[in-house]
Amino acid sequence: MNxxxxxxxxxxxxxxxxxxxxxxxxxxxxAYWPTVQMIIWGFTSLHFSQASPxxxxxxxxxxAVLIWDSLFRSHISYTLSFLEEMWSRxxxxxxxxxxxxxxxxxxxxxxxxxxxxxxxxxxxxxxIPFFGISIFDLGLPxxxxxxxxxxxxxxxxxxxxxILLRYGLGxxxxxxxLPFLLAxxxxxxxxxxxxxxxxxxxxKFLSTTYVFEGMRALILEDEWIPHLxxxxxxxxxxxxxxxxxxxxxxxxxxxxxxxxxxxxx
Amino acid sequence: MSKxxxxxxxxxxxxxxxxxxxxxxxxxxxxxxxxxTLSMILGLLEPSAGSIxxxxxxxxxxxxxxxxRMNFCSPYVDLPQRLTVSxxxxxxxxLYGVKNASEKIAHLxxxxxxxxxxxxxxxxxxxxxxxxxxLAKALINCxxxxxxDEPTASLSPDxxxxxxxxxxxxxxxxxxxxLFASHDMREVELLCDHIMIMSRGRLIEQxxxxxxxxxxxxxxxxxxxxxxxxxREGE
Numbered sequence: 001m002n003x004x005x006x007x008x009x010x011x012x013x014x015x016x017x018x019x020x021x022x023x024x025x026x027x028x029x030x031a032y033w034p035t036v037q038m039i040i041w042g043f044t045s046l047h048f049s050q051a052s053p054x055x056x057x058x059x060x061x062x063x064a065v066l067i068w069d070s071l072f073r074s075h076i077s078y079t080l081s082f083l084e085e086m087w088s089r090x091x092x093x094x095x096x097x098x099x100x101x102x103x104x105x106x107x108x109x110x111x112x113x114x115x116x117x118x119x120x121x122x123x124x125x126x127x128i129p130f131f132g133i134s135i136f137d138l139g140l141p142x143x144x145x146x147x148x149x150x151x152x153x154x155x156x157x158x159x160x161x162x163i164l165l166r167y168g169l170g171x172x173x174x175x176x177x178l179p180f181l182l183a184x185x186x187x188x189x190x191x192x193x194x195x196x197x198x199x200x201x202x203x204k205f206l207s208t209t210y211v212f213e214g215m216r217a218l219i220l221e222d223e224w225i226p227h228l229x230x231x232x233x234x235x236x237x238x239x240x241x242x243x244x245x246x247x248x249x250x251x252x253x254x255x256x257x258x259x260x261x262x263x264x265x
Numbered sequence: 266m267s268k269x270x271x272x273x274x275x276x277x278x279x280x281x282x283x284x285x286x287x288x289x290x291x292x293x294x295x296x297x298x299x300x301x302t303l304s305m306i307l308g309l310l311e312p313s314a315g316s317i318x319x320x321x322x323x324x325x326x327x328x329x330x331x332x333x334r335m336n337f338c339s340p341y342v343d344l345p346q347r348l349t350v351s352x353x354x355x356x357x358x359x360l361y362g363v364k365n366a367s368e369k370i371a372h373l374x375x376x377x378x379x380x381x382x383x384x385x386x387x388x389x390x391x392x393x394x395x396x397x398x399x400l401a402k403a404l405i406n407c408x409x410x411x412x413x414d415e416p417t418a419s420l421s422p423d424x425x426x427x428x429x430x431x432x433x434x435x436x437x438x439x440x441x442x443x444l445f446a447s448h449d450m451r452e453v454e455l456l457c458d459h460i461m462i463m464s465r466g467r468l469i470e471q472x473x474x475x476x477x478x479x480x481x482x483x484x485x486x487x488x489x490x491x492x493x494x495x496x497r498e499g500e
Contacts, residue, residue, distance in 0.1 A: 004362065011359025015345065018352040022386065089343040093402075096307045097360040098333040255311045257270070261304055261341065 008099050012107035016081055030077075030115050034069050034123035041065040042131040059133030060219045061189065066124055066135050067215060068188045070116060070146050071208065072179050074153030075160075077115035078108045079175045082161045086169055092261050101251060105244075108161075109154055116150060141218055144229045145211050151236040152207050153179070158243030162250030165259065187212050207235035266315030268301050268466075275301040276466040278315075283410075283442050288432070290457035291446040292490065298466040299446035300341075303414050306444070307337055319410065333361055338403035339414035340396065346388035350379055350398050353387060354405060361406035373401040377431070393424040400428065404435060411435075411443045417452060425449075429456050450487035460486070462493060469493055 020027050045061040085091045094104065128134045135142060156178050163171050185199060186208035192200055203209040214228035254260050268276040276298040283289055291299045304310035306317060308328045317324040319331045344353045354373065358366035374380045377397045387395060396416060403411060413432070417425035433456060436443055447453050453460055454474045461471040470477065470493055474486055481489045 007362045008360050011356050014359060015348070015352075015356040018348050018356070019345065022347040022349075084345070088345045088347075089341075090345050092307075092309055092339070092342040093344065093357070094360075095309055096332065096335070096337055097357070098329055098362070099360055100329060252311075255309065258301070258304060258310045260309045261300070 005100070005103050008097075008103050009107050009110070012094075012099070012104065013110060016084075016107075016111045019084060027118075030073075030119045031122045034066070034073065034119045035126060037065055037069060038062060038123040038127050039130065042127060042133070045133075046131065057220055059127075059131065059135070060216065062127055062131060062133045063135045063138065063215060063219060064188050064212065066120065066127070067142075067145050067149060067211070068183070068186070068208075069123070070120060071149035071153045071182075073116040073119045074112050074150040075156050075179055076153075076175065077119075078112035078154055078157035079160050079164075081108050081111050082157075082164065083169075083172065083175065086164065095260050101248065105158070105247070108157070112154065112157070113150065116153075138215070138218060141214065141224055141229070145215055148207060148211050148229065148232045148236055151233075152182075152239060155236060155239035155243040156182075158240070158247045162243075162247040165247075165254045166250040168259065182206060182208060185209070191216060205235070207232040207239065210235070266302075266305055266312040266317060268298075268305060268310065269313045274466050276305070276312075279463075279466070279468050280315075281461060281468060281471070283444060284459070285442055286436065286440040287459055288436055288443040288445060288457045290453035290460040291444060291463060292448065292450065292453055292460055292486075293446075293463035294448055294494065296465075297448075297463040299448075299463060300339075300414055301466070302463070303337070303339075303412050303444070303446050307335070307412060308332065333406060334408060335410045335412065336361070336403045336406055336408040337412040337414070338396075338399045338416050340392075340399075340416070340418045341414065342399075344387050344395075344398060344402060347386055349384050349386050350374075350390075350401075351383040353398065354401060357402050357405050363406055369405065373404060377401045393420055396420055396424070396428065400431065407439060407441075409439075409441050411441055412446075413443065414446045415448070416445075417447070417449065425452065432456065450485065450490055454486040462490060464493065 041061050045059065048061070085094060124135050160174050160178060163174055185203045185206055187195065187203060192203055192209060192213060195203060210228040210232040214225055217223045217225050217228070266276065266279055267274070279298070279302060291302060293299050301310060305312050308324065312325070320334060322330055324331060348356070351370065354370045355366060358370060363369050374383055377400060379397060379401060382390065382394060387398065390398065400416065403413070417428050420428065429452065432443060435441065445453065445457060457474065459471065459473055460477060462469055472480065477486065477489050478484065481492050483489045483492065
């Protein structure tokens with residue numbers, strides 16, 4: 001009896017589907033936070049549009065919130081699915097099955113993409129009747145912004161899951177902390193020049209900075225600058241390799257130290 | 266194979282082979298190295314030295330070539346708690362590429378008296394019921410090599426007896442090999458054809474239950490074990 005990668009990935013996707021189906025709060029939560037964020041920032045944007053209209057041109061605040069959320073959601077969805085295996089003490093069952101590491105990663109990424117879309121599409125659609133702002137007006141570049149941030153999210157997740165494997169659930173809080181560490185440097189709501197020089201230096205090494213610079217250029221100046229997106233993609237490629245390496249090194253260390261059987265705190 | 270954690274030696278120069286279609290008991294007290302040994306054979310733990318040959322292949326280098334022919338069950342590893350019994354078995358059937366999964370699951374459900382529990386989430390089951398589900402999961406791919414780490418720990422005597430009978434039946438039907446770690450001497454004596462006794466990470470004795478009892482002039486395996494333990498304390 002031999003299995004194909006397709007069978008194993010499908011089995012793992014089925015596992016996460018069953019998990020979501022078993023808990024309506026989990027399902028609701030996926031769409032809840034992006035929608036709440038959108039509503040809060042929508043009203044903030046509405047307020048600013050009366051006081052300082054230049055700050056909210058073209059729905060820039062809501063667009064930034066929603067696009068940033070694609071990084072946060074993709075990362076959280078990936079890492080939470082992995083954490084589910086640790087919480088349920090199921091990791092050993094997975095690692096003694098014929099499932100390969102890359103199949104696990106691909107399954108987690110697929111689940112993450114599905115959950116991110118479930119969370120973001122309703123919020124983006126609701127922004128249209130609520131505030132008259134459609135991020136879909138950004139057209140094809142929106143797909144570029146979205147995919148770049150999802151890739152960044154997955155790269156962070158690879159590193160975080162590696163750390164979780166190595167240090168156990170004691171490191172769980174990193175799941176929520178790491179994306180917020182990037183946020184101030186990512187120039188989500190303000191241009192790069194707003195930051196002090198030393199922060200700008202760090203920002204230039206972040207793919208997220210180029211995504212939001214590109215988004216601002218498109219919304220405020222109606223200018224599409226493809227090279228910003230390519231820079232982001234190149235940086236994401238580097239992050240992905242670093243994240244993957246960290247995960248593989250941590251998995252090897254977990255096998256050496258016997259952590260796969262005791263993946264608790 | 267050997268395994269060291271820092272300066273602590275968990276398993277030292279352990280060497281053994283298993284005959285096809287045998288039930289082998291790995292006996293030892295707490296900290297003897299049973300779980301460490303099983304973990305290395307399962308690929309969850311990397312040996313510090315040595316090699317593992319499974320089905321004629323170097324397991325450390327070709328883990329994925331043989332994992333689909335094995336499975337395991339341990340009370341220290343849970344199945345996803347929110348998933349129902351049926352969902353869990355479907356997922357693991359997929360992971361092991363089981364053909365005709367529905368039929369296989371129905372057969373196991375019948376065999377392990379799980380029919381009534383199929384739609385129950387794992388978290389609502391008693392420990393005896395969970396063990397039955399774990400065993401069904403462990404047999405989902407008809408493994409040629411089944412590893413069990415204290416599968417009857419915390420079970421009542423009647424359920425333990427029932428589990429042993431299922432395992433013996435599985436071996437008789439399929440000719441599979443079972444490696445069974447336990448510190449329950451009576452259980453091992455009842456079930457196993459061959460016994461390996463470990464102490465402080467070393468294999469200190471092995472043979473059939475009868476051979477060991479005869480050799481040490483004892484009536485039970487427990488007495489043999491106590492005799493060996495006393496000997497080790499004196500060292």
